[in-house]
Amino acid sequence: MxxxxxxxxxxxxxxxxxxxxxxxxxxxxxxxxxxxxxxxxxxxxxxxxxxxxxxxxxxxxxxxxxxxxxxxxxxxxxxxxxxxxxxxxxxxxxxxxLVLCRPLDSTTAEARLLAAADDVDALGIEDWIDAFVRITCDGREQGPHREMLWRVATHSLRLMLQRDGQPVGCALAVLRDGWLSLLDVAVVQAWRRQGLGSLMLQRALAWGAAQGAVGAVLSVTATNKPARALYARLGFTASYAYWYRHPPI
Structure with a gap:
């Protein structure tokens, strides 16, 4: 690693x-x-x-x-x-x-799951941002987000999962320097704890393995125990940690 x-x-x-x-x-x-x-x-x-x-x-x-x-x-x-x-x-x-990582290669289980998640859709940037805002209720101005996504457009996968015709989950996977970064992972509150996050992440890991990624990496706040449990089940372990320092009030 x-x-x-x-x-x-x-x-x-x-x-x-x-x-x-x-x-x-x-x-x-x-x-x-x-x-x-x-x-x-x-x-x-x-x-x-x-x-x-x-x-x-x-x-x-x-x-x-x-x-x-x-x-x-x-x-x-x-x-x-x-x-x-x-x-x-x-x-x-x-x-x-916490920054978590795990190895990836073409023989991992996820690499054989590309067709297993037919209800997870890959979207263009504009459609994905629309779904992201609906899923997360993110009220921030999305201009900077859009620009950031365009900068990684040629080596990223933007996923959205639907239930009953409505977007209920999303995830972003970006391949850089041989590593697959998993970002913007979110599931609507009413649909959590039903395996949807795992489904999207497995699809992302499969894509990364097929693209030749050597490993996957993601960040999770140390207090987010449900997310940490999910990532542990998917084989992620801690690599290092970081925190923020804000100026005195």
């Missing part, structure tokens, strides 16, 4: 920001505020500049973009020193998240 840094880079490329900057070993991503992953600062390597100076510069850049400055901190390497500095400065820790 890939080391955590390669896995993190593949995951970030699968959920592309609209603007990406690099500043003394840190990655700054902007997507007009759509999701924290695409609108946060990730320290990856040791800094050569004073932390106070770097943090202040990043804050200014995000304010210029009209976005709250937020750090995404991985649980290892130089990021931990940054995290300690931010904690001492009053930045709040939020939403610990």
């Amino acid at each position: 890939a080391d955590w840094l390669a896995l993190d880079r593949a995951s970030q490329r699968a959920w592309p920001a609209l603007i990406t900057e690099r500043y003394d070993g840190w990655v700054l991503r902007y997507a007009r505020g759509y999701t924290r992953r695409a609108n946060s600062i990730t320290p990856l390597v040791a800094s050569s500049l004073p932390l106070a100076r770097k943090v202040a510069c990043c804050q200014r850049r995000y304010v210029e973009q009209g976005i709250e400055p937020v750090f995404r901190i991985v649980d290892r390497g130089p990021a931990l020193g940054v995290d300690a500095w931010l904690a001492a400065a009053g930045w709040g820790k939020r939403d610990p998240t």
